[in-house]
Amino acid sequence: MNSDNEIIKLIESHRSVRKFSDRKVEEGILREILSKSQYASTSSFLQLYSVIRVKNSDNRKKIAYLAGEQEYIESASEFLIYLADLNRIEKIALNYDIKVETGYAESFITATVDASLYAQNVILAAESLGIGGVFIGGIRNNPSEISKLLKLPKSVYPIFGMCLGYPENDIRQEKKLRLPLDIILKEDYYSNHDQELLSEYDEKIKKYYVKRTNGKVEDTWTEQVSKRMDGENRPHMKEYIENQGLNNK
Numbered sequence: 071m072n073s074d075n076e077i078i079k080l081i082e083s084h085r086s087v088r089k090f091s092d093r094k095v096e097e098g099i100l101r102e103i104l105s106k107s108q109y110a111s112t113s114s115f116l117q118l119y120s121v122i123r124v125k126n127s128d129n130r131k132k133i134a135y136l137a138g139e140q141e142y143i144e145s146a147s148e149f150l151i152y153l154a155d156l157n158r159i160e161k162i163a164l165n166y167d168i169k170v171e172t173g174y175a176e177s178f179i180t181a182t183v184d185a186s187l188y189a190q191n192v193i194l195a196a197e198s199l200g201i202g203g204v205f206i207g208g209i210r211n212n213p214s215e216i217s218k219l220l221k222l223p224k225s226v227y228p229i230f231g232m233c234l235g236y237p238e239n240d241i242r243q244e245k246k247l248r249l250p251l252d253i254i255l256k257e258d259y260y261s262n263h264d265q266e267l268l269s270e271y272d273e274k275i276k277k278y279y280v281k282r283t284n285g286k287v288e289d290t291w292t293e294q295v296s297k298r299m300d301g302e303n304r305p306h307m308k309e310y311i312e313n314q315g316l317n318n319k
């Protein structure tokens with residue numbers, strides 16, 4: 071099979087970018103990326119998402135701090151926050167005397183998936199134009215504060231942010247290899263992963279970290295992700311989401 075086309079090469083060349091040059095993303099280019107990315111598939115044509123472009127520099131600074139002191143939120147040309155948005159449909163339906171019940175887990179999933187598909191299109195479209203970026207889940211460290219800053223109404227929640235900008239010089243590091251396909255691809259039924267394949271992957275990731283950090287980090291992938299998932303994982307999110315009137319049914 072010939073998989074040597076530009077789009078497949080682009081998908082494969084993705085790396086998160088966290089160091090940006092001073093060059094701003096041109097207004098027209100940004101709007102082009104953001105509008106064309108809307109052609110992502112969307113569940114039942116509902117388009118249950120919005121995106122906030124954070125221009126206010128004080129807010130950028132506060133968000134950078136709230137997200138765990140991620141400085142690149144301030145230095146990137148653009149910082150976007152993707153919202154699962156059930157508020158818009160609530161308002162629209164009132165015109166038809168329909169009171170939309172937004173609290174269903176299903177609606178929460180639908181809106182989150184819609185926004186995520188859109189965001190992935192945005193980062194790919196940006197990368198196709200030489201712009202780099204990184205998703206910022208760190209905004210969920212402090213969702214209530216972020217909501218206040220962004221004046222979010224009920225039935226909306228911030229899923230993640232995204233920095234976009236022209237990469238500083240050619241900062242493209244070696245790419246982070248993903249799991250072997252045969253670990254994530256299963257046929258017909260769920261099956262457990264092949265331990266040998268995983269061990270081979272572990273060795274490759276360990277080498278990647280040793281090289282990238284000059285020997286300071288030598289975690290395998292399994293070690294790293296096990297530690298990452300140990301203990302609490304933003305337990306405040308449950309209450310926050312429910313307070314927004316989402317995912318409570």
Ligand SMILES: Cc1cc2nc3c(=O)[nH]c(=O)nc-3n(C[C@H](O)[C@H](O)[C@H](O)COP(=O)(O)O)c2cc1C
Nearest residue numbers: 084085086087088140204205206207208209230246
């Ligand atoms: C939903 C989501 C949230 C993320 N949040 C952060 C973040 O807060 N800070 C950060 O530096 N990277 C963040 N990342 C980037 C991941 O760390 C990165 O995609 C992963 O390590 C793989 O590296 P790569 O994108 O360079 O291939 C996030 C990625 C996703 C998809």
